[in-house]
Amino acid sequence: MTTLDADLRRAAAADPAKEALVAGARRMSFAELDAAASALGARLHALGVGRGERVAVLAPNGAEAAVAIYGTLRAGAAFVPLNPTIKADKLAYVLRDCDAAAVVVDARLAPLAEAARADAPRRPVLVSPDDTRTGRLRAGSAPLSVDLAAIVYTSGSTGRPKGVTLTHANMAFAAGAIVEYLEMDAEDRILCVVPLSFDYGLYQLLMCVRVGATLVLERGFAFPGRVLELLREERVSGLPAVPTIFQVLTAALGERAPDLPHLRFLTNTAAALAPPTIDALRAAFPRARLYSMYGLTECKRVSWLAPEQLDARPESVGIPIPGTEAWVADEHGEPLPAGEVGELLVRGAHVMQGYWNDPDATAQRLRPGRWPWERVLATGDLFRADEEGYLYFVGRRDDIIKSRGEKVAPREVEAVLHAAEGVRMAAVLGVPDPLLGEAIVAYVVPQEGAALTPAALRRHCAAHLEDYMVPARVELREALPTTPNGKVDRRALAREAGETPAAR
Amino acid sequence: MGETEQVGTELRAELRAYVEEAFLYLHPDVELGDGDGFLELGIVDSLGFVELVEEIQGRYGIAVEALEITEENFGSIDALVAFVQRRR
Numbered sequence: 071m072t073t074l075d076a077d078l079r080r081a082a083a084a085d086p087a088k089e090a091l092v093a094g095a096r097r098m099s100f101a102e103l104d105a106a107a108s109a110l111g112a113r114l115h116a117l118g119v120g121r122g123e124r125v126a127v128l129a130p131n132g133a134e135a136a137v138a139i140y141g142t143l144r145a146g147a148a149f150v151p152l153n154p155t156i157k158a159d160k161l162a163y164v165l166r167d168c169d170a171a172a173v174v175v176d177a178r179l180a181p182l183a184e185a186a187r188a189d190a191p192r193r194p195v196l197v198s199p200d201d202t203r204t205g206r207l208r209a210g211s212a213p214l215s216v217d218l219a220a221i222v223y224t225s226g227s228t229g230r231p232k233g234v235t236l237t238h239a240n241m242a243f244a245a246g247a248i249v250e251y252l253e254m255d256a257e258d259r260i261l262c263v264v265p266l267s268f269d270y271g272l273y274q275l276l277m278c279v280r281v282g283a284t285l286v287l288e289r290g291f292a293f294p295g296r297v298l299e300l301l302r303e304e305r306v307s308g309l310p311a312v313p314t315i316f317q318v319l320t321a322a323l324g325e326r327a328p329d330l331p332h333l334r335f336l337t338n339t340a341a342a343l344a345p346p347t348i349d350a351l352r353a354a355f356p357r358a359r360l361y362s363m364y365g366l367t368e369c370k371r372v373s374w375l376a377p378e379q380l381d382a383r384p385e386s387v388g389i390p391i392p393g394t395e396a397w398v399a400d401e402h403g404e405p406l407p408a409g410e411v412g413e414l415l416v417r418g419a420h421v422m423q424g425y426w427n428d429p430d431a432t433a434q435r436l437r438p439g440r441w442p443w444e445r446v447l448a449t450g451d452l453f454r455a456d457e458e459g460y461l462y463f464v465g466r467r468d469d470i471i472k473s474r475g476e477k478v479a480p481r482e483v484e485a486v487l488h489a490a491e492g493v494r495m496a497a498v499l500g501v502p503d504p505l506l507g508e509a510i511v512a513y514v515v516p517q518e519g520a521a522l523t524p525a526a527l528r529r530h531c532a533a534h535l536e537d538y539m540v541p542a543r544v545e546l547r548e549a550l551p552t553t554p555n556g557k558v559d560r561r562a563l564a565r566e567a568g569e570t571p572a573a574r
Numbered sequence: 575m576g577e578t579e580q581v582g583t584e585l586r587a588e589l590r591a592y593v594e595e596a597f598l599y600l601h602p603d604v605e606l607g608d609g610d611g612f613l614e615l616g617i618v619d620s621l622g623f624v625e626l627v628e629e630i631q632g633r634y635g636i637a638v639e640a641l642e643i644t645e646e647n648f649g650s651i652d653a654l655v656a657f658v659q660r661r662r
Contacts, residue, residue, distance in 0.1 A: 155616060291620040292613050295644040318624055322640035474621070505621070525599055532600040537619050540600070 072215040073238040074276060075143045077245075078104055081282040088256070090279070092304060093133045093287040100282065103140065110141025110197070112205035114172060117195050121146030121211055123171040124221060126164065126194070127267075128179050130154045131287045134199040135266045136275055138174035141199065143238075146211040147171070148218040150233070153267040155537040158182055160231070162189035168221050168233055168426055170194040215239040221426050222269055224367045225539075227468045229481030233426030234367045243419040244370035245276045247391040251374050252308070252335060252361065256282035259332070261306040263291040263315065268476065269367050270339060274310055291315045294322040305332040309358075312340040312475030313347065314505055320350035327354035335377075339363040340475030341507040342463070345384060362387055364463060368435060369420045369447050372396050373461050386460040394418030396461065398453045403437060403446065411464050414453040421447045469560060471500030471508050476538045478510060483531065483539055487512055490530045492520025495550055497558040498541065501567050512541040513563060515550055522546060582659065589654050592629060597622055608651040623648060630654065634662045 081090070082104035091098040098106070119125060125142040127149050129135040135151075142149040150168050152161065165173070165186060172195045175183040183196050213219065219238040226232040254260075260278055262285055264271035278285040286304045291297060291311070297319065300306060311319070316338065336351060336358045343351075343362065351360060360380060364387035365371035373396060375388030390396040397405045398412045406412045417439055424432035436445040452464040471478045480498040487496035495515040500508030512531075516522040524544035531540045551562035586608070597617050598606060604615055612618035618626060626648060631638050636658065647657040 289613065292618070292623045293644050293648065295641045295647075298641055299644070314621070318620070319640075322627075322643055324640065328641070505624075529600050529602060537616070 072242040073143075073213050073217075074219055074241055074245075074279070075107075075140070075213055075238070077242065077276070077280045078107060078140050078143075081279055084282055085256070088282060089284045091133050091136055091285055091287060093131070093136075096133045098133055098136075100279075103136065103279075106137040106199075106202070107140035107144045108207060109202040109204070110137055110174070110199060111144030111146075111211075112207045113197060113201050113203060114141065114145040114147065115208045115211065116203075116205045117172065117197065119145060119147055119171045119195070120208060121213065121217070123147040124150055124168045124218075126150045126152055126161075126168070126170045126173040126175075126183075128152045128154060128156070128161070128173055128183055129176040129199065131262065131266055131271070131289050132176075133287070134176045136285075136287070138199045139266070139272075139275065140279075142174065143213060143219065144207065146213045146217070148220055150221045150223070151267040151272055152223070153265060153536045153538075154179060156182075157534050157536070158185045159189075159534060160536075161186035164223055164231065164233075165190035165192075165194055167231075172197050174199050213238055215242065218423075220272075222272070222367050225470065225477045225479040225482055226431065227470060227479050227481065228431075229479055229485050231482070232428055232431055235423045235426050236370075237423060240420055240422060241276060241370070242280070243393070244391075245273060245280050247393055247420065248273065248371055248374075249277050249281055250392050251376075252277075252337070254281050254283060254308070258283035258307045259286060259305055260284070260308040260310070261286045261288065261297070261300055261304065262310065263288045263297060264310065264312065264475075265290070269370055270310060270312070270475070273370060291318070294319050298323075298328055301330050301333060302328055306330075307332050307334045308337070309333065309335075310337040310339075313338065313343050313507060314474045316343060316351055317347050317505055320347060320354055323350075323354050330355060331357065333358045335359045335361060337361045337363060339365060339371075341472055342385060342387075344504075348380070348384065364388070364461070366449055366451075368422045368449075369416055369418070371420070372414070372416055372449065375460070379460070383456070383460050386456070386462050388461060389459060390416070390418075391420075394420060398455050398461070408455050408457045408459075411452055411454045413467065414449045414451050414461070416447040416449060417444065421445065469500075471498075471510055473500065473503075473506050473508050473510050473542075474538055475507065478539050483510060483512065483535065483541065486531055486534045487514060487527065489534075490522075490527060492517050492522050493527075494518075494520075495558065497550055497560065497563055499560065499564055499567055501564075503542070506542065509542040510539065511567060512544045513547050513550055513567075514544060515547050582655065585658060586651065586655050589658070590651055592633075593618075593626075593651060593654075596625065596629070606651070608655075610651075611645065611649050613645065613649060630658065634658050636661045
């Protein structure tokens with residue numbers, strides 16, 4: 071059976087006492103996780119939430135979030151993972167957009183969910199992940215592999231978040247392919263410091279459950295000392311991260327890395343690692359193999375580079391993941407010869423079903439495939455391949471910013487700035503930054519007489535956007551360069567930005 | 575008030591002023607007690623801690639090692655006061 075729910079049932083049956091989760095002081099076996107999922111599933115059923123419904127999950131990394139995800143799946147419903155720093159207006163938008171029937175929310179975030187719920191016509195019911203009032207699962211509610219498993223919202227270039235729809239078959243396939251090239255098994259212990267609301271974090275949970283491995287969940291990567299302590303004390307075998315995290319970790323370590331005999335692999339995605347960071351990681355963790363990878367939420371993962379290829383092709387993101395194809399295409403979707411630059415197209419069972427309720431955006435990304443029923447994913451990213459078929463990221467076709475490994479649509483941030491009092495014009499750019507990849511920088515023209523300050527504008531952004539979307543810098547300008555038809559000339563602005571020294 | 579105590583009070587005021595200026599201004603609704611966790615309240619994120627550690631190193635001339643960057647040492651105003659007093 072290829073459902074995420076079946077993965078948990080199988081793991082709990084195979085080794086009930088095996089440690090599934092470590093989250094702070096809380097430890098859960100697979101039997102406990104399975105029982106908690108059933109209890110929450112029964113609770114959802116009692117509230118009238120079942121197969122075909124959507125359930126938002128709002129909790130920081132922890133056992134509650136894992137229970138919320140698998141409890142939703144056990145009820146036969148699809149989960150919608152949300153960043154715990156989401157603000158009320160965006161949460162309300164997402165709840166309306168996916169027509170959520172329920173929100174599983176931890177106690178601290180419940181007031182936020184309560185506020186947002188009022189703006190969703192359906193008034194989704196709020197459920198605590200710890201609500202274990204006994205109940206019974208309805209018979210025949212188990213999800214099928216073709217059922218919707220999740221909607222993962224991603225920043226859209228229109229400024230509205232788009233919901234990536236994924237079936238159990240999509241997610242189980244992607245998890246299986248990644249497990250295969252990472253050679254993961256039940257002995258593995260993975261430390262997850264990236265949020266479960268981000269698909270990179272989410273899949274650590276799905277992959278561990280799939281193979282019966284242990285997931286060590288940490289709230290975030292705030293304290294390198296804490297991470298090093300966990301790596302050692304929890305005998306962690308795999309650490310997935312993004313360049314910003316690896317840079318902070320290696321910079322904090324200096325020459326004095328502790329010996330970590332269990333750490334067998336590191337994975338990197340979202341952006342390329344700088345060569346000095348690669349060197350520093352290898353020096354600090356000589357036993358760990360380092361995987362460079364590339365992907366997007368719309369299919370989870372596209373490619374991976376075998377660690378032994380890293381020296382020969384340090385800039386490559388590798389080859390398509392097992393069981394899939396990816397090729398650099400011309401405007402007709404046909405493969406281009408090695409060395410030429412084109413859009414990367416992807417086919418395989420991991421390709422999403424489309425964007426929730428958004429046929430226009432779906433049509434841009436999903437194109438007719440080889441078979442009448444098949445659709446191919448157009449990534450929107452420009453690539454080239456070498457003679458052996460290894461892929462190299464060249465650039466993006468849209469203006470999405472990638473900061474700390476997360477995608478941010480400038481228009482989403484601009485819309486928030488435009489709503490601030492006293493703002494006449496606002497433009498948001500990604501400016502190259504050694505630590506963030508790209509730093510979000512906002513250029514704002516005040517209305518005449520308006521007393522705006524960068525600090526007040528950042529505060530306004532922080533009140534409406536997730537933390538990672540808040541501009542690192544706000545610069546006040548008297549005017550912005552415009553194109554002949556009166557739009558902000560983003561290229562000219564980027565050139566200007568490139569000439570200003572990057573003050574952080 | 576003893577001399578050490580007074581130094582502690584000054585240090586506390588100094589650190590609070592820095593935290594307010596660098597992080598708290600983004601969260602006008604948050605009332606931060608000296609013992610409240612920065613992470614728990616969501617006022618300092620992972621990159622914020624990088625800034626915070628750099629500031630403490632620079633301002634007080636303390637060489638901070640990776641293993642010391644923990645909640646116990648950097649997680650709240652109380653933690654910062656204790657850490658700086660111990661190490662400078």
